[in-house]
Amino acid sequence: MMAKLRIATASLAGCFGCHMALLDMDERLLDLLELVEFDRTPLTDQKELQPCDIGLLEGGVANEDNLATLKLFRQQCKILIAIGACALNGGIPAMRNSFDLKDILAESYLNGMGLANSQIPQDAEIPALLNHVQPLHEIVKIDYFLPGCPPSGETIWLFLQQLLTGQPLHLPYHCLHYD
Amino acid sequence: MAETAEIFIDGQRVAFQAEQTIMMAAHAAGIYIPHLCHHPELKPHGSCRLCVVEVNGRKLSACTTLAQQGQIIHNQRADLIASRRCVLQLLFVEGNHVCPACEKSGDCQLQALAYAVEMISPRFAHFYPQRTVDASHPDILLDYNRCILCELCLRASRDVDHKNVFSLQQRGDKTHLSVNSASGQLADSTLALGDKAMQVCPVGALLSKQTAYQTPIGARLYDQKPIAQGEAHDG
Numbered sequence A: 001m002m003a004k005l006r007i008a009t010a011s012l013a014g015c016f017g018c019h020m021a022l023l024d025m026d027e028r029l030l031d032l033l034e035l036v037e038f039d040r041t042p043l044t045d046q047k048e049l050q051p052c053d054i055g056l057l058e059g060g061v062a063n064e065d066n067l068a069t070l071k072l073f074r075q076q077c078k079i080l081i082a083i084g085a086c087a088l089n090g091g092i093p094a095m096r097n098s099f100d101l102k103d104i105l106a107e108s109y110l111n112g113m114g115l116a117n118s119q120i121p122q123d124a125e126i127p128a129l130l131n132h133v134q135p136l137h138e139i140v141k142i143d144y145f146l147p148g149c150p151p152s153g154e155t156i157w158l159f160l161q162q163l164l165t166g167q168p169l170h171l172p173y174h175c176l177h178y179d
Numbered sequence B: 001m002a003e004t005a006e007i008f009i010d011g012q013r014v015a016f017q018a019e020q021t022i023m024m025a026a027h028a029a030g031i032y033i034p035h036l037c038h039h040p041e042l043k044p045h046g047s048c049r050l051c052v053v054e055v056n057g058r059k060l061s062a063c064t065t066l067a068q069q070g071q072i073i074h075n076q077r078a079d080l081i082a083s084r085r086c087v088l089q090l091l092f093v094e095g096n097h098v099c100p101a102c103e104k105s106g107d108c109q110l111q112a113l114a115y116a117v118e119m120i121s122p123r124f125a126h127f128y129p130q131r132t133v134d135a136s137h138p139d140i141l142l143d144y145n146r147c148i149l150c151e152l153c154l155r156a157s158r159d160v161d162h163k164n165v166f167s168l169q170q171r172g173d174k175t176h177l178s179v180n181s182a183s184g185q186l187a188d189s190t191l192a193l194g195d196k197a198m199q200v201c202p203v204g205a206l207l208s209k210q211t212a213y214q215t216p217i218g219a220r221l222y223d224q225k226p227i228a229q230g231e232a233h234d235g
C-alpha cells in the first residue's frame, strides 16, 4: 500500500466556514483518512508544521500572522491549495480595501458608538493589520484553487478525491459556485 | 433566394435572413453564443468580447458581424472558450466582485458565464478599485463596484426610454459610468423603476431596491441550470 499523504490546513483571514465545510464531508472523512494523515490543522490542534505533501489554506492575507503562515505553508508543502472565496479573491474581508486602514481603526476603536476609554489595541499577541487584504496567489504560487463561500463538503471531497487519486480535476455544474 | 441562406455554427446548419447578425441568427435557432453587452432589443455594441467566434478562420464578434451565405463558424471550440475565460478573469479583477455579499448572485450573467467556462482561479492580481455606491434614489441602487461598463443601461435609457440617464466618462482604466444629473446622483435623474434601463443590467450594478433577496440564494436562475441551457434575462 502506498504511504499516506501528509496534509496540513489553516485558516488565515477567513471565517472558518471552509473548515466547517471540510467537516461536512461527514462519514467520507473516514475515506479521506484512508488516503491522508493530518499534520498541522485546527482539527488536530497541532501547531508545528512538518514538511507536507498538501497544504490547504482558507482565507486571504489581512495581517502579519496570515502572511507568515502563508509563507511557511508554501515552504513546507509540495502542493498548496487555496480554498474558498477569501483565499481566491480576498472575499468579505477585502471589502475594507476601499478604505484607509487608519480610518477603519479609528471608526472601530476611537469614534465608534458606545466606546469607553477608546484606544486602538496594541499588543504583541495581536498581529498587526496589513494596509490591504490580499488573496493568496498574489503573494505566493498557488497550485490549485477551489472556489465557493464555502465550497460544499461534497465539492471538497470530490476535489480531494480527484487530486489524491491522480484524476483530472473537474467539478460538475452544481459544485462550482462563488457564493 | 432568402430561404436557402444558411450558415454553419459548430457544424449545425442555421438559416438566416438578410441584415441578421450571426448572434441574431444563432439566437433565432436556439443556439447560445455567450454575451454580456448584447441585448436582442438594443443596438449591438461589440465591446465585451465574450461573443467572439471564428468566422471562416477569423475571430469576430458575433453580435456585430452580419451572417453571410455559407460562413463556417466555430462557437464552442476549446481555444475560444479559453479566451472567454481569460476575458472573464479580467472583468472580475477589474471591479470589486464579492459574490457572497452580492444580491445578484445566482442571477448574474457575469458569474453564470464564469461557471459555464469553469473559471476556477482569479489568475490575475486584483485592482481593488475605489468605487462608490449611489443609494440616493428611493427605488434604485447603483453599485459602481460591480459595473462592467457594458453600456446596456445607457443604450436602453437613451434609445428605448428616451431619457438618456447614463453616460461613460474618461478613458482606459479610468472609464466609468456616470449619471446625467446636476448632482451626478440617481435621485436627481429621471430614472424610474419601470424603465427599460432597469431590466438590462447583466450584473448586480443597477438594482431595484424592492426585490432584493425575494428569491433565496441557491434557488435562483443559474443555481438551477447553466446559462447556455436557458437564455439569459434578455427581456
Ligand code: SF4
Pocket: B096, B097, B098, B099, B102, B103, B104, B105, B106, B108, B109, B110, B111, B146, B203, B204, B205
Ligand atoms: S455582479 Fe455578479 S459577479 Fe459581481 S459580485 Fe455580483 S454576482 Fe458576483
Ligand code: SF4
Pocket: B146, B147, B148, B149, B150, B151, B152, B153, B154, B177, B200, B201, B202, B203, B205, B206
Ligand atoms: S450599470 Fe449594469 S447595465 Fe449599466 S453599464 Fe454598468 S454593468 Fe452595464
